[in-house]
Amino acid sequence: MSNRRLTAFIDALVIGRRPRRFLAKAEDVEVLRTAIALRAERPGDAIPDEQFVSDLYEKLADGARSLPAPNIRVMKMRRSRVALVGVAASAALVGGTAAATEAIVRTPAPATAIRAPFGTTLRTGTFVTAHSRVMGQIVAYRGRPSWIFMNVDGSNYTGRIVCELQSEDGSTVAVGHLSVHRGMGQFSRTIKEDISRLRSAKLITPRGQVVASATFI
Amino acid sequence: MFSAPQTSPKVFSARPPASGGDAACLRVLSPDVYTDWESVYRDNIRRLYGLMYARVGNRPDAEDLTSEVFRTALRPLRLPSSKGEVRSYLLLTAKTVLASHWRRRLGLSVTSIDEESDLAYFNETSGLDQPSDAPNRAGRILAALPDRYRRILELRFLETCTIKEAAHTMNISINNAKVLQHRALRMAAKVALEMES
Numbered sequence: 001m002s003n004r005r006l007t008a009f010i011d012a013l014v015i016g017r018r019p020r021r022f023l024a025k026a027e028d029v030e031v032l033r034t035a036i037a038l039r040a041e042r043p044g045d046a047i048p049d050e051q052f053v054s055d056l057y058e059k060l061a062d063g064a065r066s067l068p069a070p071n072i073r074v075m076k077m078r079r080s081r082v083a084l085v086g087v088a089a090s091a092a093l094v095g096g097t098a099a100a101t102e103a104i105v106r107t108p109a110p111a112t113a114i115r116a117p118f119g120t121t122l123r124t125g126t127f128v129t130a131h132s133r134v135m136g137q138i139v140a141y142r143g144r145p146s147w148i149f150m151n152v153d154g155s156n157y158t159g160r161i162v163c164e165l166q167s168e169d170g171s172t173v174a175v176g177h178l179s180v181h182r183g184m185g186q187f188s189r190t191i192k193e194d195i196s197r198l199r200s201a202k203l204i205t206p207r208g209q210v211v212a213s214a215t216f217i
Numbered sequence: 218m219f220s221a222p223q224t225s226p227k228v229f230s231a232r233p234p235a236s237g238g239d240a241a242c243l244r245v246l247s248p249d250v251y252t253d254w255e256s257v258y259r260d261n262i263r264r265l266y267g268l269m270y271a272r273v274g275n276r277p278d279a280e281d282l283t284s285e286v287f288r289t290a291l292r293p294l295r296l297p298s299s300k301g302e303v304r305s306y307l308l309l310t311a312k313t314v315l316a317s318h319w320r321r322r323l324g325l326s327v328t329s330i331d332e333e334s335d336l337a338y339f340n341e342t343s344g345l346d347q348p349s350d351a352p353n354r355a356g357r358i359l360a361a362l363p364d365r366y367r368r369i370l371e372l373r374f375l376e377t378c379t380i381k382e383a384a385h386t387m388n389i390s391i392n393n394a395k396v397l398q399h400r401a402l403r404m405a406a407k408v409a410l411e412m413e414s
Contacts, residue, residue, distance in 0.1 A: 007395070010402070011380075014373050018277040024323040030406035032327045034358065036274035038374035038405070041355040045276065048266035052280050057258060060287055064254060126293060134292070196320075217289055217313055 006031065013039045123195055125214030127152065127203060135203070135212040138163075140195040148174070148191050152203065152212075155183035161211065162204045163187060167197045252297045258287065260300075261307055264339050272315055272328040282318055286311045304339045308332060354412070361408045366401035373398060 005022035012019040013035055024032065040046065127136040127150075136152035150163065157180050165174040178187035195216075203211040251257045265286060270279035290310040294303070312330040319326045359367050365387070372383040384394035 003399075007399070010398075013274050014377065015379075016275055016377075018275055019322070021322045024325055024327075026325065029325065029327055030410055031402050032323070034355075034406045034409050035374070035402060036272070036328060037355040037358070037409070038370060039274035040271045042375055042377070046267040046270045048263055048270075048280070048283070049276070052266075053262055056262070056280075056284050056287065057255075059284075060254070060258065060291060063288070063292070217317065 010035050016045070123198060123216045125201055125216045127201070127212040127214045129155075129212045130210075133212075136214075138201050138214050138216075140191070140198055140216065142195050146191050146193070146195050147188060148176070149188045150178075150186070150201070152178070152180055152185045152187075153183060155180075155211070157183055157205075157211070160206055161185065162206065164202045164204060165191070165193070165198055166200045166202070167193065168199045170199075173198070249300050250297045251300060251303050254291050254294065254296065257291065257294070257296070257303055257307075261304065261339070262287070265307060265311060268311065268330065268335060268338065269315070272330065273318070278318070282311075282314050285314045289314065301340075304336060305332070308336055308339060354409070357412065358405050358408050362401060362404060365397060366404055369394065369397045370401050370405065 005020075006024070006028050009019040009022065009032065122142075123140045125138045126134055127138065129135055133154065135154050136150060138148065138150040140146065140148050148165070152161065159180060161178055161180050163176045163178060164172050167173045173193045174189075174191050176187055176189050178185045198216050200216065201214045203213070205211060251260070262283070266279055266283045269282045269286075270276065273279055273282065286307060290307050294306070308330060309332070312332070315328070315330055316326065319328070359370060362370070368387060369383060372378040372386055373380070378386065380394050380398070381391055383398075384391045387394065387397075389397070
Protein backbone atom coordinates (compact mmCIF):
# COMPACT_ATOMS: atom_id res chain seq x y z
CA MET A 1 0.00 0.00 0.00
CA SER A 2 2.78 2.36 0.97
CA ASN A 3 4.52 1.81 -2.37
CA ARG A 4 1.37 2.73 -4.25
CA ARG A 5 0.91 5.84 -2.12
CA LEU A 6 4.55 6.71 -2.59
CA THR A 7 4.20 6.39 -6.36
CA ALA A 8 1.05 8.52 -6.29
CA PHE A 9 2.89 11.14 -4.26
CA ILE A 10 5.72 11.22 -6.76
CA ASP A 11 3.33 11.31 -9.72
CA ALA A 12 1.61 14.33 -8.19
CA LEU A 13 4.99 16.02 -7.77
CA VAL A 14 5.87 15.37 -11.39
CA ILE A 15 2.72 17.00 -12.73
CA GLY A 16 2.86 19.85 -10.22
CA ARG A 17 -0.18 18.93 -8.17
CA ARG A 18 -0.50 18.91 -4.43
CA PRO A 19 0.45 15.38 -3.27
CA ARG A 20 -1.98 13.55 -1.04
CA ARG A 21 -1.12 12.68 2.50
CA PHE A 22 -0.10 9.21 3.59
CA LEU A 23 1.90 7.66 6.39
CA ALA A 24 5.37 7.40 4.95
CA LYS A 25 7.98 4.93 6.10
CA ALA A 26 11.43 6.01 7.18
CA GLU A 27 12.98 4.31 4.14
CA ASP A 28 10.81 6.45 1.84
CA VAL A 29 12.24 9.72 3.10
CA GLU A 30 15.35 9.84 0.97
CA VAL A 31 13.37 8.85 -2.13
CA LEU A 32 10.88 11.62 -1.48
CA ARG A 33 13.64 14.11 -0.76
CA THR A 34 15.36 13.19 -4.01
CA ALA A 35 12.12 13.48 -5.97
CA ILE A 36 11.55 16.95 -4.51
CA ALA A 37 15.11 17.99 -5.31
CA LEU A 38 14.70 16.80 -8.91
CA ARG A 39 11.36 18.55 -9.27
CA ALA A 40 12.77 21.73 -7.82
CA GLU A 41 15.40 21.80 -10.53
CA ARG A 42 12.82 22.45 -13.22
CA PRO A 43 13.49 26.04 -14.36
CA GLY A 44 11.06 28.79 -13.50
CA ASP A 45 8.90 27.07 -10.94
CA ALA A 46 10.78 28.50 -7.98
CA ILE A 47 9.45 31.94 -8.89
CA PRO A 48 6.04 32.73 -7.43
CA ASP A 49 3.07 33.53 -9.60
CA GLU A 50 2.49 37.30 -9.57
CA GLN A 51 -1.22 36.78 -8.98
CA PHE A 52 -0.40 34.83 -5.84
CA VAL A 53 1.96 37.58 -4.68
CA SER A 54 -0.65 40.31 -5.13
CA ASP A 55 -3.53 38.24 -3.70
CA LEU A 56 -1.57 37.43 -0.57
CA TYR A 57 -0.61 41.07 -0.23
CA GLU A 58 -4.29 42.05 -0.32
CA LYS A 59 -5.21 39.45 2.28
CA LEU A 60 -2.44 40.57 4.61
CA ALA A 61 -3.39 44.21 4.10
CA ASP A 62 -7.00 43.41 5.03
CA GLY A 63 -5.77 41.65 8.15
CA ALA A 64 -3.43 44.51 9.05
CA ARG A 65 -6.25 47.06 8.81
CA SER A 66 -8.37 45.16 11.32
CA LEU A 67 -5.62 44.72 13.89
CA PRO A 68 -4.72 46.91 16.85
CA ALA A 69 -1.15 48.10 17.29
CA PRO A 70 1.21 45.15 17.45
CA ASN A 71 2.57 44.20 20.82
CA ILE A 72 5.33 41.81 20.05
CA ARG A 73 8.79 42.68 18.94
CA VAL A 74 11.19 40.37 17.24
CA MET A 75 13.71 39.22 19.72
CA LYS A 76 17.36 39.85 19.05
CA MET A 77 18.67 36.35 19.05
CA ARG A 78 22.19 35.32 19.68
CA ARG A 79 23.60 32.67 17.44
CA SER A 80 23.59 30.14 20.26
CA ARG A 81 19.95 30.81 20.98
CA VAL A 82 19.04 30.41 17.32
CA ALA A 83 20.83 27.08 17.44
CA LEU A 84 18.87 26.05 20.51
CA VAL A 85 15.57 26.85 18.88
CA GLY A 86 16.79 25.03 15.81
CA VAL A 87 17.53 21.97 17.88
CA ALA A 88 14.03 22.17 19.34
CA ALA A 89 12.56 22.38 15.87
CA SER A 90 14.63 19.45 14.64
CA ALA A 91 13.60 17.38 17.60
CA ALA A 92 10.06 18.41 16.85
CA LEU A 93 10.23 16.76 13.46
CA VAL A 94 10.92 13.44 15.05
CA GLY A 95 8.44 13.88 17.86
CA GLY A 96 5.86 15.44 15.64
CA THR A 97 5.92 18.82 17.26
CA ALA A 98 6.80 22.12 15.76
CA ALA A 99 8.93 24.62 17.54
CA ALA A 100 7.38 27.99 17.28
CA THR A 101 8.50 31.48 16.69
CA GLU A 102 10.45 33.12 19.39
CA ALA A 103 9.21 36.41 20.65
CA ILE A 104 9.05 38.60 23.67
CA VAL A 105 5.71 40.04 24.57
CA ARG A 106 5.95 43.76 24.99
CA THR A 107 2.70 45.11 26.20
CA PRO A 108 2.02 48.51 27.65
CA ALA A 109 3.06 48.77 31.30
CA PRO A 110 2.33 47.23 33.71
CA ALA A 111 1.77 44.08 31.69
CA THR A 112 4.13 41.25 32.53
CA ALA A 113 5.88 39.26 29.88
CA ILE A 114 6.20 35.54 30.14
CA ARG A 115 9.58 34.28 29.11
CA ALA A 116 9.36 30.91 27.53
CA PRO A 117 12.15 28.50 28.36
CA PHE A 118 14.40 27.44 25.55
CA GLY A 119 16.32 24.32 24.81
CA THR A 120 13.21 22.21 24.63
CA THR A 121 10.38 21.80 22.23
CA LEU A 122 8.11 24.80 22.11
CA ARG A 123 4.75 25.53 20.65
CA THR A 124 3.05 28.87 20.82
CA GLY A 125 -0.26 30.40 19.97
CA THR A 126 -1.72 33.88 20.00
CA PHE A 127 -5.13 34.45 21.57
CA VAL A 128 -7.26 36.37 19.13
CA THR A 129 -10.82 37.54 19.69
CA ALA A 130 -13.63 37.17 17.17
CA HIS A 131 -12.79 40.73 16.11
CA SER A 132 -9.17 39.78 15.35
CA ARG A 133 -7.87 41.53 18.41
CA VAL A 134 -4.77 40.04 20.02
CA MET A 135 -5.56 39.14 23.60
CA GLY A 136 -2.56 37.22 24.82
CA GLN A 137 -0.13 34.44 24.20
CA ILE A 138 0.14 30.80 25.14
CA VAL A 139 3.31 28.74 25.16
CA ALA A 140 3.59 24.99 25.60
CA TYR A 141 6.86 23.27 26.06
CA ARG A 142 7.81 19.68 26.31
CA GLY A 143 9.75 18.73 29.36
CA ARG A 144 9.58 16.58 32.42
CA PRO A 145 6.95 17.61 33.16
CA SER A 146 5.54 19.55 30.20
CA TRP A 147 4.23 23.03 30.92
CA ILE A 148 1.71 25.51 29.68
CA PHE A 149 2.32 29.23 30.18
CA MET A 150 -0.06 31.92 29.13
CA ASN A 151 -0.81 35.55 29.67
CA VAL A 152 -3.89 37.56 28.86
CA ASP A 153 -3.93 41.24 28.20
CA GLY A 154 -5.82 43.84 26.25
CA SER A 155 -9.41 43.78 27.50
CA ASN A 156 -11.43 45.34 30.31
CA TYR A 157 -12.61 42.02 31.65
CA THR A 158 -12.39 41.26 35.35
CA GLY A 159 -13.26 37.85 36.71
CA ARG A 160 -12.50 34.23 36.21
CA ILE A 161 -11.74 32.76 32.83
CA VAL A 162 -11.49 29.13 31.85
CA CYS A 163 -8.73 28.04 29.54
CA GLU A 164 -9.43 24.88 27.59
CA LEU A 165 -6.84 23.02 25.57
CA GLN A 166 -8.02 20.99 22.63
CA SER A 167 -6.15 18.12 21.03
CA GLU A 168 -5.99 17.28 17.34
CA ASP A 169 -9.18 15.24 17.48
CA GLY A 170 -11.10 18.15 19.00
CA SER A 171 -11.41 16.71 22.48
CA THR A 172 -10.68 18.86 25.52
CA VAL A 173 -7.53 17.55 27.14
CA ALA A 174 -6.87 20.07 29.88
CA VAL A 175 -8.70 22.83 31.66
CA GLY A 176 -7.43 25.58 33.89
CA HIS A 177 -8.85 28.64 35.56
CA LEU A 178 -7.27 32.03 35.86
CA SER A 179 -8.31 35.27 37.44
CA VAL A 180 -8.28 38.24 35.14
CA HIS A 181 -8.10 41.71 36.61
CA ARG A 182 -8.78 44.63 34.28
CA GLY A 183 -8.00 42.45 31.35
CA MET A 184 -4.74 41.09 32.67
CA GLY A 185 -3.95 37.67 33.98
CA GLN A 186 -1.38 34.93 33.87
CA PHE A 187 -1.51 31.22 34.18
CA SER A 188 0.89 28.33 34.20
CA ARG A 189 0.55 24.66 34.97
CA THR A 190 2.03 21.33 34.15
CA ILE A 191 0.23 19.08 31.71
CA LYS A 192 0.41 15.39 31.05
CA GLU A 193 -0.72 15.66 27.47
CA ASP A 194 1.83 15.27 24.69
CA ILE A 195 2.17 18.85 23.47
CA SER A 196 2.57 17.68 19.90
CA ARG A 197 -1.09 16.70 20.02
CA LEU A 198 -2.32 20.11 21.10
CA ARG A 199 -4.27 21.92 18.44
CA SER A 200 -5.83 24.97 20.04
CA ALA A 201 -6.70 26.80 23.23
CA LYS A 202 -9.84 28.72 24.11
CA LEU A 203 -10.59 31.31 26.74
CA ILE A 204 -14.13 30.93 27.97
CA THR A 205 -16.13 32.95 30.48
CA PRO A 206 -17.92 31.08 33.31
CA ARG A 207 -21.11 31.54 31.28
CA GLY A 208 -19.60 29.63 28.41
CA GLN A 209 -18.88 32.51 26.06
CA VAL A 210 -15.68 32.07 24.06
CA VAL A 211 -13.61 35.23 24.51
CA ALA A 212 -10.61 34.33 22.39
CA SER A 213 -8.95 31.35 20.82
CA ALA A 214 -5.43 30.43 19.80
CA THR A 215 -4.09 27.85 17.41
CA PHE A 216 -0.77 26.23 18.26
CA ILE A 217 1.90 26.40 15.62
CA MET B 218 15.14 45.23 -6.03
CA PHE B 219 16.23 43.13 -3.10
CA SER B 220 18.72 44.91 -0.95
CA ALA B 221 20.68 42.83 1.47
CA PRO B 222 22.11 44.29 4.63
CA GLN B 223 25.57 45.66 3.93
CA THR B 224 26.47 46.41 7.49
CA SER B 225 25.32 45.30 10.87
CA PRO B 226 21.80 46.52 11.55
CA LYS B 227 21.60 49.81 13.39
CA VAL B 228 18.86 52.02 14.66
CA PHE B 229 19.96 55.49 15.64
CA SER B 230 17.93 57.69 17.87
CA ALA B 231 18.71 61.37 18.05
CA ARG B 232 16.98 62.48 21.20
CA PRO B 233 16.57 66.07 22.29
CA PRO B 234 18.20 67.23 25.50
CA ALA B 235 16.40 66.42 28.72
CA SER B 236 15.36 70.03 29.02
CA GLY B 237 13.62 69.75 25.70
CA GLY B 238 10.38 68.94 27.47
CA ASP B 239 7.82 67.56 25.09
CA ALA B 240 9.79 68.28 21.94
CA ALA B 241 9.51 65.43 19.47
CA CYS B 242 12.27 62.85 19.20
CA LEU B 243 14.04 62.54 15.88
CA ARG B 244 14.53 58.98 14.86
CA VAL B 245 16.99 58.22 12.09
CA LEU B 246 16.69 54.77 10.64
CA SER B 247 19.41 52.81 8.99
CA PRO B 248 18.67 51.49 5.48
CA ASP B 249 19.03 48.01 6.96
CA VAL B 250 15.83 48.45 8.89
CA TYR B 251 12.27 47.55 7.95
CA THR B 252 9.84 50.24 8.97
CA ASP B 253 6.59 48.76 7.66
CA TRP B 254 5.17 45.34 6.94
CA GLU B 255 4.80 46.09 3.25
CA SER B 256 8.59 46.36 2.93
CA VAL B 257 9.00 43.11 4.81
CA TYR B 258 6.58 41.46 2.42
CA ARG B 259 7.96 42.92 -0.80
CA ASP B 260 11.53 42.18 0.14
CA ASN B 261 11.01 38.59 1.23
CA ILE B 262 7.99 37.08 -0.48
CA ARG B 263 9.92 35.75 -3.48
CA ARG B 264 12.77 34.42 -1.42
CA LEU B 265 10.44 32.73 0.99
CA TYR B 266 8.34 31.21 -1.76
CA GLY B 267 11.48 29.95 -3.53
CA LEU B 268 12.72 28.41 -0.32
CA MET B 269 9.41 26.67 0.34
CA TYR B 270 9.17 25.50 -3.24
CA ALA B 271 12.61 23.91 -3.00
CA ARG B 272 11.47 22.09 0.13
CA VAL B 273 8.11 20.77 -1.05
CA GLY B 274 8.52 20.59 -4.83
CA ASN B 275 5.05 21.77 -5.80
CA ARG B 276 3.43 25.15 -6.27
CA PRO B 277 0.15 24.69 -4.32
CA ASP B 278 1.93 23.64 -1.14
CA ALA B 279 4.65 26.26 -1.54
CA GLU B 280 1.99 28.98 -1.85
CA ASP B 281 0.05 27.73 1.18
CA LEU B 282 3.15 27.50 3.34
CA THR B 283 4.42 30.91 2.25
CA SER B 284 1.03 32.40 3.13
CA GLU B 285 1.07 30.69 6.49
CA VAL B 286 4.51 32.03 7.31
CA PHE B 287 3.53 35.62 6.55
CA ARG B 288 0.19 35.34 8.34
CA THR B 289 1.92 33.93 11.40
CA ALA B 290 4.95 36.18 11.40
CA LEU B 291 3.54 39.56 10.45
CA ARG B 292 0.76 39.74 12.99
CA PRO B 293 2.97 40.06 16.07
CA LEU B 294 5.84 41.82 14.34
CA ARG B 295 6.80 45.17 15.77
CA LEU B 296 8.56 47.56 13.46
CA PRO B 297 11.01 49.12 12.93
CA SER B 298 13.30 46.12 13.25
CA SER B 299 16.52 45.32 11.48
CA LYS B 300 16.41 43.27 8.31
CA GLY B 301 18.58 40.64 9.90
CA GLU B 302 16.24 40.23 12.83
CA VAL B 303 13.14 40.12 10.67
CA ARG B 304 14.65 37.58 8.28
CA SER B 305 15.80 35.37 11.13
CA TYR B 306 12.31 35.54 12.52
CA LEU B 307 10.72 34.74 9.14
CA LEU B 308 13.07 31.84 8.69
CA LEU B 309 12.35 30.46 12.13
CA THR B 310 8.63 30.72 11.44
CA ALA B 311 9.16 29.03 8.08
CA LYS B 312 11.02 26.22 9.77
CA THR B 313 8.14 25.65 12.14
CA VAL B 314 5.53 25.85 9.40
CA LEU B 315 7.44 23.38 7.22
CA ALA B 316 7.85 20.96 10.11
CA SER B 317 4.10 21.06 10.76
CA HIS B 318 3.43 20.54 7.07
CA TRP B 319 5.42 17.33 6.90
CA ARG B 320 3.97 16.08 10.15
CA ARG B 321 0.47 16.52 8.75
CA ARG B 322 1.26 15.30 5.26
CA LEU B 323 3.49 12.26 5.80
CA GLY B 324 3.92 11.85 9.53
CA LEU B 325 7.66 12.43 9.37
CA SER B 326 10.12 15.03 8.23
CA VAL B 327 11.25 14.93 4.62
CA THR B 328 12.92 18.31 4.22
CA SER B 329 13.78 21.05 6.65
CA ILE B 330 15.15 24.55 6.81
CA ASP B 331 18.64 25.21 8.05
CA GLU B 332 19.01 28.60 9.72
CA GLU B 333 22.57 29.24 8.70
CA SER B 334 22.63 28.24 5.04
CA ASP B 335 19.09 29.37 4.31
CA LEU B 336 19.58 32.69 6.05
CA ALA B 337 22.56 33.19 3.79
CA TYR B 338 20.26 32.60 0.81
CA PHE B 339 17.78 35.07 2.27
CA ASN B 340 20.47 37.70 2.45
CA GLU B 341 21.81 37.15 -1.04
CA THR B 342 21.09 39.75 -3.68
CA SER B 343 21.15 37.33 -6.60
CA GLY B 344 20.25 33.77 -7.44
CA LEU B 345 16.68 34.08 -6.23
CA ASP B 346 15.58 31.06 -8.20
CA GLN B 347 18.20 28.84 -6.65
CA PRO B 348 17.54 28.46 -2.96
CA SER B 349 20.03 26.34 -1.15
CA ASP B 350 22.05 23.86 -3.17
CA ALA B 351 19.10 21.80 -4.34
CA PRO B 352 19.57 22.23 -8.11
CA ASN B 353 23.30 21.55 -8.02
CA ARG B 354 22.71 18.58 -5.81
CA ALA B 355 20.08 17.21 -8.17
CA GLY B 356 22.43 17.62 -11.12
CA ARG B 357 25.16 15.74 -9.34
CA ILE B 358 22.77 12.97 -8.41
CA LEU B 359 21.56 12.57 -11.99
CA ALA B 360 25.11 12.57 -13.33
CA ALA B 361 25.98 9.66 -11.05
CA LEU B 362 23.21 7.40 -12.37
CA PRO B 363 23.34 4.83 -15.18
CA ASP B 364 22.02 6.18 -18.50
CA ARG B 365 18.58 4.57 -18.42
CA TYR B 366 17.93 5.60 -14.84
CA ARG B 367 19.06 9.14 -15.55
CA ARG B 368 16.93 9.29 -18.68
CA ILE B 369 13.69 8.19 -17.04
CA LEU B 370 14.14 10.74 -14.26
CA GLU B 371 14.99 13.51 -16.71
CA LEU B 372 11.92 12.71 -18.79
CA ARG B 373 9.64 12.62 -15.79
CA PHE B 374 10.97 15.37 -13.56
CA LEU B 375 12.58 17.83 -15.93
CA GLU B 376 10.63 17.35 -19.15
CA THR B 377 7.26 16.75 -17.42
CA CYS B 378 6.49 13.62 -19.45
CA THR B 379 3.68 11.37 -18.34
CA ILE B 380 4.69 7.81 -17.63
CA LYS B 381 3.14 6.88 -20.98
CA GLU B 382 5.14 9.49 -22.87
CA ALA B 383 8.32 8.53 -21.07
CA ALA B 384 7.72 4.87 -21.92
CA HIS B 385 7.13 5.75 -25.56
CA THR B 386 10.28 7.88 -25.73
CA MET B 387 12.37 5.12 -24.21
CA ASN B 388 10.66 2.46 -26.30
CA ILE B 389 9.61 0.39 -23.31
CA SER B 390 6.25 -0.67 -21.87
CA ILE B 391 4.42 1.50 -19.36
CA ASN B 392 4.92 -1.08 -16.65
CA ASN B 393 8.62 -1.19 -17.40
CA ALA B 394 8.76 2.58 -17.21
CA LYS B 395 7.12 2.50 -13.78
CA VAL B 396 9.55 -0.07 -12.51
CA LEU B 397 12.47 1.81 -14.03
CA GLN B 398 11.39 5.06 -12.40
CA HIS B 399 11.01 3.36 -9.04
CA ARG B 400 14.46 1.78 -9.23
CA ALA B 401 16.02 4.96 -10.54
CA LEU B 402 14.63 6.95 -7.63
CA ARG B 403 15.86 4.38 -5.13
CA MET B 404 19.33 4.51 -6.64
CA ALA B 405 19.24 8.31 -6.79
CA ALA B 406 18.33 8.35 -3.11
CA LYS B 407 21.28 6.08 -2.39
CA VAL B 408 23.59 8.35 -4.36
CA ALA B 409 22.25 11.35 -2.45
CA LEU B 410 22.98 9.67 0.86
CA GLU B 411 26.51 8.81 -0.26
CA MET B 412 27.06 12.42 -1.27
CA GLU B 413 26.12 13.57 2.21
CA SER B 414 28.36 11.11 3.99
